[in-house]
Amino acid sequence: MARVLLPLPDRDFDTTEVAIPWALLRRAGHTVHFATEGGAVPETDPLLLTGVVFGQLGARDEAKARYVELREDPEFLRPTPWNEAEPSTFDGLWLAGGHAQGMRPYLESERVRVIVRAMWSGPVAAICHGVLVAARAGVLRDRHTTCLPRFMEQAAWMVTAWKLGSYYRTYPEWVEDEVRATGCHFARGPLSADYAAPFVVEDGQYLSARWPGDAAALAGRFGELLAEAKRRDGEASREGA
Numbered sequence: 204m205a206r207v208l209l210p211l212p213d214r215d216f217d218t219t220e221v222a223i224p225w226a227l228l229r230r231a232g233h234t235v236h237f238a239t240e241g242g243a244v245p246e247t248d249p250l251l252l253t254g255v256v257f258g259q260l261g262a263r264d265e266a267k268a269r270y271v272e273l274r275e276d277p278e279f280l281r282p283t284p285w286n287e288a289e290p291s292t293f294d295g296l297w298l299a300g301g302h303a304q305g306m307r308p309y310l311e312s313e314r315v316r317v318i319v320r321a322m323w324s325g326p327v328a329a330i331c332h333g334v335l336v337a338a339r340a341g342v343l344r345d346r347h348t349t350c351l352p353r354f355m356e357q358a359a360w361m362v363t364a365w366k367l368g369s370y371y372r373t374y375p376e377w378v379e380d381e382v383r384a385t386g387c388h389f390a391r392g393p394l395s396a397d398y399a400a401p402f403v404v405e406d407g408q409y410l411s412a413r414w415p416g417d418a419a420a421l422a423g424r425f426g427e428l429l430a431e432a433k434r435r436d437g438e439a440s441r442e443g444a
Contacts, residue, residue, distance in 0.1 A: 204232040205294035205429035208322070210285060210315050211237060211245040215305030218247040218262040219415035220330050222269035224297055224422035225276070231426040236293065237282040240308055244280055248303045255370070256363050262415070263398075285314045290321035295429045300331025300351065302359075302373050309336070310373070316340035323409075326432055328425040330412040332373060334382055337409075344386040347406040349413050352391045353379040408432075 207228055209221065225235050239245050247270060254261040273279050296319065309315060310332060319327070319340035329337050334350035337343055356378055360371040383389050392402035392413055401420035404411045408428065412421040
């Protein structure tokens with residue numbers, strides 16, 4: 204089926220937003236290939252495995268179990284350096300999120316932005332802070348999108364700042380504010396954080412979601428888009444033969 208590129212920072216990516224889509228996309232028959240800044244094996248945000256405060260606010264058990272499996276995947280253990288990832292060899296792009304400071308090299312990488320622009324005509328999924336990568340690549344103007352909403356980011360920061368300072372404050376500007384400034388059509392979604400009510404925004408080949416609770420729904424629809432694109436490519440090839 205489809206080949207998906209999943210670029211990551213060397214550390215601090217969100218466990219759920221990587222391990223859950225990896226598992227679901229593989230189950231649907233797609234392959235997931237990883238890329239990091241220099242080819243190092245990436246590490247998730249450790250607090251999401253142990254619990255951010257008093258054992259709470261971390262990844263759910265399913266995501267942690269899938270992460271254990273992910274760490275045995277040969278593709279994960281041999282990531283391609285960002286500069287060597289060739290966009291034309293992939294069918295789709297997944298932009299994961301995460302909020303701790305180790306995310307910043309990925310969120311600020313011009314090379315990752317080049318990859319986004321090169322792959323923008325095909326299926327692209329972005330979740331949480333991953334939407335910042337698309338925003339900074341300059342591709343979101345007039346597109347419908349969501350991202351980590353301000354109310355979620357503020358709430359997480361306010362309840363943990365007493366212990367962890369700016370852990371939930373990746374940048375002084377809220378993610379939603381930076382994304383809105385691109386001239387996109389922003390959709391905040393419901394005023395809740397409920398795994399049972401995921402929220403995904405679809406605009407052509409581009410999908411976006413808000414937080415880890417949306418990851419499974421986003422991955423499911425993304426897998427469908429990948430399959431649809433592969434079918435269209437196959438039909439076009441047969442017609443041109």
